[in-house]
Amino acid sequence: ELKVEQNPLFLSMQEGKNYTIYCNYSTTSDRLYWYRQDPGKSLESLFVLLSNGAVKQEGRLMASLDTKARLSTLHITAAVHDLSATYFCAVESNNNDMRFGAGTRLTVKP
Amino acid sequence: AAGVIQSPRHLIKEKRETATLKCYPIPRHDTVYWYQQGPGQDPQFLISFYEKMQSDKGSIPDRFSAQQFSDYHSELNMSSLELGDSALYFCASSLARLNTEAFFGQGTRLTVV
Numbered sequence: 001e002l003k004v005e006q007n008p009l010f011l012s013m014q015e016g017k018n019y020t021i022y023c024n025y026s027t028t029s030d031r032l033y034w035y036r037q038d039p040g041k042s043l044e045s046l047f048v049l050l051s052n053g054a055v056k057q058e059g060r061l062m063a064s065l066d067t068k069a070r071l072s073t074l075h076i077t078a079a080v081h082d083l084s085a086t087y088f089c090a091v092e093s094n095n096n097d098m099r100f101g102a103g104t105r106l107t108v109k110p
Numbered sequence: 111a112a113g114v115i116q117s118p119r120h121l122i123k124e125k126r127e128t129a130t131l132k133c134y135p136i137p138r139h140d141t142v143y144w145y146q147q148g149p150g151q152d153p154q155f156l157i158s159f160y161e162k163m164q165s166d167k168g169s170i171p172d173r174f175s176a177q178q179f180s181d182y183h184s185e186l187n188m189s190s191l192e193l194g195d196s197a198l199y200f201c202a203s204s205l206a207r208l209n210t211e212a213f214f215g216q217g218t219r220l221t222v223v
Binding site: 033035040041042043044045048088093097098099100101102103 | 143145151152153154155158165166168198200202210211212213214215216217
């Protein structure tokens with residue numbers, strides 16, 4: 001069964017600092033997604049990573065995928081308060097459904 | 111651009127009642143997913159449909175059932191509701207043939223009292 005693990009689960013950062021969130025998964029998959037969720041809101045798609053070595057960047061966020069290590073990272077550069085949210089990685093299983101990690105609750109403090 | 115539409119947005123039911131949640135996927139999307147998200151938890155996969163056929167089943171209780179109709183909208187039927195069923199229920203759709211990500215609806219917040 002596909003298992004997805006994220007760490008850290010909680011992250012408190014100061015503005016301007018850099019940090020990385022990690023997502024490990026247990027079985028082979030070539031599709032990994034990162035979502036952002038604000039409290040009580042829906043999940044907003046951030047990145048779709050479809051191949052080994054894929055790297056995508058949007059603003060202060062950069063995501064990468066290593067399918068051999070079954071690892072994805074979400075790197076935050078020079079954090080700002082607006083990035084405070086919960087970030088989920090999700091991995092597509094063989095049946096084409098997505099399994100989510102537990103989420104990383106990010107708080108960016110001034 | 112059209113997004114995934116869920117209705118109702120909020121629903122309050124009593125224990126042992128039934129509830130029906132509706133999902134209208136993005137036009138031309140061929141895959142629908144249902145997720146349940148409890149407070150402070152990650153979304154738990156319930157069930158998915160591809161081209162109106164059930165494609166995968168996750169941690170969906172036997173009291174729940176779902177289907178996808180000819181117009182691609184989907185309904186999640188929940189019977190004998192329990193307090194623990196209180197959660198946000200998300201529907202998402204994707205175009206599997208083109209490897210798009212899943213786009214989520216705004217969710218239905220179900221409260222069982």
